Amino acid sequence: MKPSLRTTIAGIEMVNPLMMSSGTFGFGEDFTRFSDFDNAQVGAIVLKGTTLKPRLGNPPPRIAETPAGVLNSIGLQNPGVEAVVTEILPRLAESGLQTPLVANIAGETVDEFAELATRFSQATNLAAIEVNISCPNVRHGDLDFGAEPRPASEVIAAVRSAPHLPLIAKLTPNTARTVDVARACVDAGADALSLINTLTGMVIDLSSRRPLLGNKTGGLSGPAIKPVAVAKVHQVFDAGGHLVPLVGMGGISNGDDAYEFILAGAAAVGVGTVLFYNHRAPREISAGLAAHLERAGFRRLSDAVGAAHSKKHWRKGSDETT
Amino acid sequence: MSAPRHQPSDEPVYRESAPVVRVSALRGGHCRLRLGAPSIAASIRPGQFVNVGPPGDSTLLRRPFGVYQTLDRTDIELLFKVVGKGTAALAEVSPGDELDIIGPLGNGFDLSEDFAETAVLVAGGFGVAPLYALAQALREKGSQTYLFVGTEEDVPVETSDSSMQLSFVDPDVKITLTDFEELGAVARVASMRHRPGFFHGLASELLERFLHHAGSGCNARVYACGPWAMLKRTAGIAAEYNLTCEVLLEERMGCGIGACMSCAVRLKGENGEPVYARACVEGPVFDAAIVDWDAK
Structure with missing residues (x-):
């Protein structure tokens, strides 16, 4: 029997575990220009990071290719929550789109995060909110919400007090305290954790002798960061991250990569940078992942979650009791 | 936008x-x-x-x-x-x-209107690449096309000596781009170095000379592709002569279809506030009048 890829995390029911990562998929309206791409092929769409007010974004250049990776510094250019809630989400609803949508919110203060969550809870076609406490391209004074447990916890608690939608806390790899931050987010009420956001990086232009990106630093994504991401997922799962589902991401380009994240402890996976050069990746990843599960004898995806860990751990990732 | x-x-x-x-x-x-x-x-x-x-x-x-x-x-x-x-x-x-x-x-050049009896194309180096298809389309529309290319290096495509005399440059400025000449376009090449057959100066100076010579009644449309400084000068000259100018902007790009917001081009927004447009979907061709030329 073919293993099923159907996945439910934090109440989000998905046809497969592939969640299109925030910032790589716009608002779900770009890739459909390819005749062989259908949003129905993906598990969920995490929308472009949204702020309270419209945001201009960082000065260009905003992107540079690095060995097996991409460095970006978009700076959260977005039309603001008002436009997303009153124009974009209704348009997506009218289009008949069935794929679960996840808003991604980025506040400059704890209160802004709470207000964003409140605004998004007015939308009727959102499955969850991803709380972006980890954008490397936007500074909040000296505050980096995702780097330390306390500010991370404050943000999640504030967002939690807003209505009803499941919350996914998106974690940064740019801290030595990933596990502590993960715990703090779960304790504060996060229903799931997604990791990792991009790694801070820089490219210097040799002819101008200046940082190439307009924002000087950017966030590194793509295959180059995959081992870092797998290690973080494994580490968080091991430390108790199996208490809530993990969305693993970082350089996933094919079924092998997705399976690796599942084994490390991810219940779902983010697909991002690969979309820039291969819009067929979601289909290919699904097929590759299903083939791995079948070969290994897993009847369903959840049975494989965390299988890279010793048994006492990985069994907790599954709902089986035997 | x-x-x-x-x-x-x-x-x-x-x-x-x-x-x-x-x-x-x-x-x-x-x-x-x-x-x-x-x-x-x-x-x-x-x-x-x-x-x-x-x-x-x-x-x-x-x-x-x-x-x-x-x-x-x-x-x-x-x-x-x-x-x-x-x-x-x-x-x-x-x-x-x-x-x-x-x-x-992306969005190409605006060819929806058929009024432009004269089209002036300005290119920097291999910025000439996307302009040949444009010159072909302009010929089909019956426009008389001029092309001015500036380069300090080798001309990217085949050149030859034109036999046509032009009123706005010396007769020894005669190097033309063969492909364009065969379309019936008038092409000349500019260089800041003294090079035989080249116009000594900038491609935008050729544009200026041409427009000055053609006089105020000239109903021309300007199209340009090349380095930022060249485009900025070209846009300025077109504005001085009240001519519509379209520029093809080349930016570092990610996805190419509008999802990643990497290829940002700063435009003058409607209320004077700057806005970033995406070169890959709102461009790469922009009306020069709305590009914020102070952005670089």
């Missing part, structure tokens, strides 16, 4: 495994590459671009290229200069190799 043509297109984008039909190395590290891509060739318009996947694993991201011309409605021809890793790998392909390409992408 005020003009309708700066709205993203909803036309289909094709992905093709495009066989290399011919690859020719030209002077100065320039390269001409003919690819079999029937779906793209049948639908692409001047100013639109294709995003070319790397041969093998040479790079991760695709690279955007304007299309020099379409051939037999089944093939497209690219003209580029080797400037980095991506273009170096592309210059090394052989006939029969296949490249993974997507297109047509």
Whole structure:
């Protein structure tokens, strides 16, 4: 029997575990220009990071290719929550789109995060909110919400007090305290954790002798960061991250990569940078992942979650009791 | 983003495994590459671009290229200069190799109006690449086309001596681009170095001389592609003469279809506030009047 890829995390029911990562998929309206791409092929769409007010974004250049990776510094250019809630989400609803949508919110203060969550809870076609406490391209004074447990916890608690939608806390790899931050987010009420956001990086232009990106630093994504991401997922799962589902991401380009994240402890996976050069990746990843599960004898995806860990751990990732 | 043509297109984008039909190395590290891509060739318009996947694993991201011309409605021809890793790998392909390409992408030049009896094209170096298809389309519309190319290096395409006398330059300024001349266009090349047959100065100075000589009644449209400083000067001259000017802007790009917001171009917003548009979908061709020329 073919293993099923159907996945439910934090109440989000998905046809497969592939969640299109925030910032790589716009608002779900770009890739459909390819005749062989259908949003129905993906598990969920995490929308472009949204702020309270419209945001201009960082000065260009905003992107540079690095060995097996991409460095970006978009700076959260977005039309603001008002436009997303009153124009974009209704348009997506009218289009008949069935794929679960996840808003991604980025506040400059704890209160802004709470207000964003409140605004998004007015939308009727959102499955969850991803709380972006980890954008490397936007500074909040000296505050980096995702780097330390306390500010991370404050943000999640504030967002939690807003209505009803499941919350996914998106974690940064740019801290030595990933596990502590993960715990703090779960304790504060996060229903799931997604990791990792991009790694801070820089490219210097040799002819101008200046940082190439307009924002000087950017966030590194793509295959180059995959081992870092797998290690973080494994580490968080091991430390108790199996208490809530993990969305693993970082350089996933094919079924092998997705399976690796599942084994490390991810219940779902983010697909991002690969979309820039291969819009067929979601289909290919699904097929590759299903083939791995079948070969290994897993009847369903959840049975494989965390299988890279010793048994006492990985069994907790599954709902089986035997 | 005020003009309708700066709205993203909803036309289909094709992905093709495009066989290399011919690859020719030209002077100065320039390269001409003919690819079999029937779906793209049948639908692409001047100013639109294709995003070319790397041969093998040479790079991760695709690279955007304007299309020099379409051939037999089944093939497209690219003209580029080797400037980095991506273009170096592309210059090394052989006939029969296949490249993974997507297109047509972006908004092309505005050819909806048929009034422009005179079209002036201004290019910097290999910025001439996307202008040949435009010159072909302008000829079909019956426009008289002029092309002024500025370069300090080798001219990217074949040149010859024109026998035509022009009133706004000395008779010894006679080097023309053969492809354009064969279309009936008038082409000249400018260089800041003294080079025989070249106009000594900037391509935009040729534009200025031409417009000055043509006088105030000149109903011309200006199109430009090349380095920022050249485009800025060209846009300024067109504005002085109250002429519509379209510029094709080349930016570092990610996805090529509007999702990632990498290829930002700063425009003057309607209320005076700057806005960033995406070169890949709102552009790469922009009305020069709305580009914020102080952005770089």
